[in-house]
Amino acid sequence: MATITVKPKDLVDGFEAAGGGNMPWQLIERGGARGLIVGGAGDIDFQVFAANGDSRGLVVAEVELYGMPHREIWLQGHKQGLYTLNFVSRTSGAVVFFMGVDVVNExxxxxxxxxxxxxxxxxxxxxxxxxxxxxxxxxxxxxxxxxxxxxxxxxxxxxxxxxxxxxxxxxxxxxxxxxxxxxxxxxxxxxxxxxxxxxxxxxxxxxxxxxxxxxxxxxxxxxxxxxxxxxxxxxxxxxxxxxxxxxxxxxxxxxxxxxxxxxxxxxxxxxxxxx
Ligand SMILES: [Zn+2]
Incomplete structure (x- = not known):
């Protein structure tokens, strides 16, 4: 399987790459959105898990790209909370990658x-x-x-x-x-x-x-x-x-x-x- 990579679309502030045993992490202002460029994710469905059980507070929107090797997703922070974005394999149904997302009030x-x-x-x-x-x-x-x-x-x-x-x-x-x-x-x-x-x-x-x-x-x-x-x-x-x-x-x-x-x-x- 291809290696999954996650990079910020344009704003580095509030994004942390994987490293030191940590998965990537993204901060989002409540009411704001941050874009991510995801590589190696042709077989992936994105699934939000919320620490407080209400996964509607973080919405994933995808920009349809034609003929690109990567995918572009936008995370919209609707409700403050701690979220996990799971990368689920369509083939196996297993979570093959995940990242943390914090949606914070000002x-x-x-x-x-x-x-x-x-x-x-x-x-x-x-x-x-x-x-x-x-x-x-x-x-x-x-x-x-x-x-x-x-x-x-x-x-x-x-x-x-x-x-x-x-x-x-x-x-x-x-x-x-x-x-x-x-x-x-x-x-x-x-x-x-x-x-x-x-x-x-x-x-x-x-x-x-x-x-x-x-x-x-x-x-x-x-x-x-x-x-x-x-x-x-x-x-x-x-x-x-x-x-x-x-x-x-x-x-x-x-x-x-x-x-x-x-x-x-x-x-x-x-x-x-x-x-
Ligand atoms: Zn000081």
């Missing part, structure tokens, strides 16, 4: 950004949000909705006299809450001052501080990358807090801010459909 993070007092280097928040969403959106169906940048905070003056801040310092934390605590936000991002420990950013619960003192004004991409990484901490529901493979967004240390991969284990820690 995780929307409503973010308020605040510049801390005295900051002169400023970055365009719309551009930051665009870059962060480009990393998270198609890989994990996570989207930031920005309430905007609040240059002077929202409440009191920032009552901190130390040169660098840390969220683990309870005085700093409560001063930051007094300074900016937008009632509609579930993520508060403070930019501009140095972060203790010479790290680019720090997150505790729903609050993040981003060091822009050590950044040049031209380093919008690096700052956006740091915010994307810290968003990972904001929404992660269980340990581990960092990943270890080359290119992972959630590497503990970044060299140049170009690592932005969000692989299946991380997706499942931030946006796992409940079966």
């Amino acid at each position: 995780v929307e993070v409503v973010a308020a950004f605040y510049y801390l007092p005295g900051v002169r280097k400023k970055f365009n928040v719309e551009q930051i949000v665009k870059k962060v969403n480009a990393i998270w959106n198609r890989s994990a169906n996570v989207t930031i909705k920005s309430l905007g940048m609040f240059d002077e905070g929202l409440g009191q003056r920032l009552d901190i006299n130390d040169p660098e801040i840390s969220l683990n310092n309870t005085k700093h934390l409560s001063a930051l809450i007094d300074y900016g605590n937008h009632a509609s936000a579930n993520w508060h991002v403070y930019l501009g001052w140095g972060v203790q420990g010479n790290i680019p950013g720090e997150t505790l619960g729903s609050r993040t501080i981003i060091d822009t003192v050590r950044r040049k004004e031209t380093e919008l991409a690096f700052v956006s990358h740091t915010i994307a990484h810290e968003l990972g901490h904001r929404i992660c529901r269980a340990p581990p807090s960092h990943d270890t493979q080359t290119g992972d967004l959630m590497l503990e240390k970044t060299r140049d801010g170009t690592n932005n991969k969000i692989r299946r284990p991380r997706v499942r820690l931030v946006n796992r459909p409940t079966p």
Whole structure:
């Protein structure tokens, strides 16, 4: 029998090839669809199995190709859930291959950004949000909705006299809450001052501080990358807090801010459909 191969039609984000004992895996936004190119499957019927028993939540549609060695199928995610797509041999009736499919709802993070007092280097928040969403959106169906940048905070003056801040310092934390605590936000991002420990950013619960003192004004991409990484901490529901493979967004240390991969284990820690 021909070897079955599965490749994404056009979007690599949210697709994981077979490897390391795992079958291929595809993430689909609820209401969205992803295309797959399937090779060696001339004898195959596709069959959906749902962890919650309702297999109608994932629909397989096939594009009729003429005279092609492969098949093109589109997986439409109608209902969030964990699915298995079985490849059933028409000849033997046996399942000869399978892959995992997660259909996930959108995780929307409503973010308020605040510049801390005295900051002169400023970055365009719309551009930051665009870059962060480009990393998270198609890989994990996570989207930031920005309430905007609040240059002077929202409440009191920032009552901190130390040169660098840390969220683990309870005085700093409560001063930051007094300074900016937008009632509609579930993520508060403070930019501009140095972060203790010479790290680019720090997150505790729903609050993040981003060091822009050590950044040049031209380093919008690096700052956006740091915010994307810290968003990972904001929404992660269980340990581990960092990943270890080359290119992972959630590497503990970044060299140049170009690592932005969000692989299946991380997706499942931030946006796992409940079966
Ligand atoms: Zn981190």
